[in-house]
Amino acid sequence: MQRYFVAPEQFVGQRVTIGGDDAHHLQRVMRAEPGDQLIVCDGNGRTALASIASLAKTEVVADIVREVEESREADVDIWIAQSLPKGDKLETVIQKGTELGASRFIPFESERTVAYYDGKKEEKKLERWRKIAKEAAEQAHRSRLPVIEAPCGWKRLLEAAGQADLALICYEKQDEKSLRSLLREWAQTEGAAQTGTVLVIVGPEGGFAEREIREAAEADCRPVSLGRRILRTETAALVALSCILYETGEMGG
Incomplete structure (x- = not known):
């Protein structure tokens, strides 16, 4: 499943907005459509499963389905x-x-x-x-x-x-x-x-x-x-x- 890092402020309530090159990648390369799921991370440890709600020219908006608990970082x-x-x-x-x-x-x-x-x-x-x-x-x-x-x-x-x-x-x-x-x-x-x-x-x-x-x-x-x-x-x-x-x-x- 595709994973994207976004700034913490792009998480608002139960929605997350993906812009810039990532939005372009989702739409032009991955051919994403509403309902497709992806993983979003804020770069500080928060990870969530999200479902695409809408796609515009410069951004993709997704609804948070659930928070994801994962342990992928080294202890040291x-x-x-x-x-x-x-x-x-x-x-x-x-x-x-x-x-x-x-x-x-x-x-x-x-x-x-x-x-x-x-x-x-x-x-x-x-x-x-x-x-x-x-x-x-x-x-x-x-x-x-x-x-x-x-x-x-x-x-x-x-x-x-x-x-x-x-x-x-x-x-x-x-x-x-x-x-x-x-x-x-x-x-x-x-x-x-x-x-x-x-x-x-x-x-x-x-x-x-x-x-x-x-x-x-x-x-x-x-x-x-x-x-x-x-x-x-x-x-x-x-x-x-x-x-x-x-x-x-x-x-x-």
Whole structure:
């Protein structure tokens, strides 16, 4: 069944209004008709089964049939902090990371960031990233939309790290602590049922400078290895996310 995310204010009483590209998709692609049913979500956890009442040129109005209780979100909030990569790699991280279950994406600039970030185009970039996340969340049948933050600097990222229960920084020269062992230590310390926040910081194509690793450690970020092979920056983010989900029981770990 088709799923659409709408703003909370589009729910009014027992009706919900779907506009924009979603209304166009329903009418032109799905050939929807009155009486057809669909799932609508407000992006904050509310999910409802709705029946189309009317279709107009720019909007579709549906009646709420019933609220839907579902458990599709990970118990652990996983934040992906990704140093801005070249090309459309960040779009890949956001799309696939959303499908897997990440709850927040924090793009940032670090010392060896190669990609040029144009602050004047920030709003347009954010709009595209959020659209990608929305479509990925719909495809994955999620009930919440991940937060996509505006790009920030290194110092601001380290401040954000203090908000997480566990902050990890992927570092290819870390050969003492694997992601698996560190997560299991955390689980034993905090208890088997994990419901906290884990931040994963992934560097740019050229990796982190040693100064950044020292500063991250001073901010209580734990350097961690993702194995003996050197991964591309976009691969590292998705591998770390998958491993965390597995080790915290989301995928049967």
